[in-house]
Amino acid sequence: MRTRGASGTPARARRARDGAFLTSDAARRLDEDLTAGRACEARSLEALMRAAGRAAATATLDAFGGTDFVVLCGPGNNGGDGLALAREVATRRRDARVSVWYPKGAGTNELYGELVRECRETANVEFVDEDAVLGMMRERATSAAATPRCFVDALFGFSFKGAVRAPFVNVLNALVALTNGDARETFTVSLDIPSGWDVDAGAPDDGDIFVPDLLVSLTAPKQCCATLDDPARGEPRPRVKRMAQTHVVAGTFLTDALCEKYGLEQIPLRVDSDREYVPLDLWRR
Numbered sequence: 001m002r003t004r005g006a007s008g009t010p011a012r013a014r015r016a017r018d019g020a021f022l023t024s025d026a027a028r029r030l031d032e033d034l035t036a037g038r039a040c041e042a043r044s045l046e047a048l049m050r051a052a053g054r055a056a057a058t059a060t061l062d063a064f065g066g067t068d069f070v071v072l073c074g075p076g077n078n079g080g081d082g083l084a085l086a087r088e089v090a091t092r093r094r095d096a097r098v099s100v101w102y103p104k105g106a107g108t109n110e111l112y113g114e115l116v117r118e119c120r121e122t123a124n125v126e127f128v129d130e131d132a133v134l135g136m137m138r139e140r141a142t143s144a145a146a147t148p149r150c151f152v153d154a155l156f157g158f159s160f161k162g163a164v165r166a167p168f169v170n171v172l173n174a175l176v177a178l179t180n181g182d183a184r185e186t187f188t189v190s191l192d193i194p195s196g197w198d199v200d201a202g203a204p205d206d207g208d209i210f211v212p213d214l215l216v217s218l219t220a221p222k223q224c225c226a227t228l229d230d231p232a233r234g235e236p237r238p239r240v241k242r243m244a245q246t247h248v249v250a251g252t253f254l255t256d257a258l259c260e261k262y263g264l265e266q267i268p269l270r271v272d273s274d275r276e277y278v279p280l281d282l283w284r285r
Helices: 024-036 045-064 077-092 110-120 130-142 169-179 223-227 238-245 256-262
Strands: 068-073 098-101 125-127 149-154 186-191 214-218 248-250 277-281
Touching: 024 045, 024 256, 045 077, 045 110, 045 149, 045 186, 045 214, 045 248, 045 277, 068 077, 068 130, 077 098, 077 110, 077 125, 077 149, 077 186, 098 130, 110 125, 130 149, 130 169, 149 169, 169 186
Parallel strands: 068 098, 068 149, 098 125, 149 186, 186 214, 214 248
Antiparallel strands: 248 277
């Protein structure tokens, strides 16, 4: 994968430094600042979600544009970002099949409901159930599938805590198995953090873990990314190192004042940037 900016020209990755990461608490406070207009122009949650979805869609299409897509959406704002991404991808790639798994549904949330409606009105988007998703994952692991497929993980964002439970556990376990096996013509993308990771502590210490081919951090990398090359954790798995070096940060939300407040001066994107995402190398050794 050769990461490109929104203009299509190759972009050189900067290296992340210790101050370039957000804890879960800092990420929550930054979102509050963005919606309240503190040290920036106020934006609604809907505007932020749609902008994040557009930027993440650009990064995903630049990396894996010649595929069909399966977007796995969780119950919170990360799932909303996934819905926004799904429609963006489908609108830009009319020849692509975009499958959306959204087991919790929108409930009474008007914003999520509007995003679902827009997806349903897009001809090449279909909503699928758990059996269909698991079947697509099994197919990738057992056959030489003709059509490349990209699975987008928009299950859990920076506010997720605790263990993964139904109705997500089976799909996440299958995703872990898929990315630790020999799946053919299969690619994976995570929005903000890889699902199953602790946003502050990082990946689980034991067992197989989900490591996507591409991590798209929204606004700034989260603290879990600072653990990727921690010498105290020993030699990382090759897939972890590769993900760290192909990571991108997306979303033009930051002002200089916000960067100073949260110690994010290393993040090159600003509100007036002409690119929707940039590479940011998380491998700091």
